Amino acid sequence: MSIWLRILPYIAALALVAGALFGAYHHGVSVTDATWQAQWAARDTRDADARAANEAVERTKEQAYQQSINKAVQDGQRIIDQATADAVTARASAVGLRGAADAIAARLAASEASGNSCTAAASKAAARYAAMLADVLKRVDQRAGDLAEVADQARARGLTCESAYGAMTK
Template sequence: MISVRTIGAAACLALALAAFWGTYQHGRSTMNAEWQVRWSDRDAGDQQAWALAEVAEREKEQARQRSINKAIQDGQKIIDRAVADASDARADLSLRDEADRTARRAASSAGSHSCTAAASAAASRVALVLADVLKRADERAGDLAADADQGRGRGLMCEQTYDALSSWQVDPA
């Protein structure tokens, strides 16, 4: 039979094992809690760093967009100035008026010569054709100048936009 001492020793041993097991489980739960706090701190730090990086990238993006918008505005000013200059040039009829006056003078003076009527009619037609060619050449030159000025403005706008974008460093990550 089992003696009371044996039962008492087994009970003490069971109590000691239970105490050791309880201490072990308490140590594990304390260690897990410490690690959980560390992970939570790390995660919070990561989220804060991510938020700060996002704000910095948004600021960079907005600065890029502002520089692009400025380049577009500057280019549009050049284009608008070119359009206004072309409009002013079309409104200036001094060269065309002078060509018409010269043609009328040539036609009137051709009629006053005592040459043959055919020669004076030919001279007046030549003067009228010359005046018409001069007016058309002036109009075409104005159109080409307007196109060239607008193209220059668009080219400068493109160049400024490219310079604004290429001046920013892109992170390889």
């Protein structure tokens, strides 16, 4: 037992040294972890700040794009409204043209009734042709007005689309 009494102080000293070394190692690990945690937290904060700044910039761009598109749509709607108003005006003036064609056809029909018998057949044929031509003229004019209105509106919509695309690509 005496050998154990002699070795016990060395064992205790060795345990103390091992405990001190383990404590120093553990302290170093915790300090290193704390340093890394602080660096990661700082990096995460920088990333969050950069993300917020980028989102603000992108939202500003998006709002500018949206305002440009809204302006293009408003301008396009003005053009479409003007084309519609022009079509209404053209229809109103076409009514006069159709009335003139009907008046000519009616005059020919009236002259047919008051003519002599030699020219009655020729007059009757001319009146029928005049009525038919007046009808064709009215239909052609109506269709041309419809096509012009559609073409004007399509052009206005195309210009609006081009303007909106141009606003997005600037």
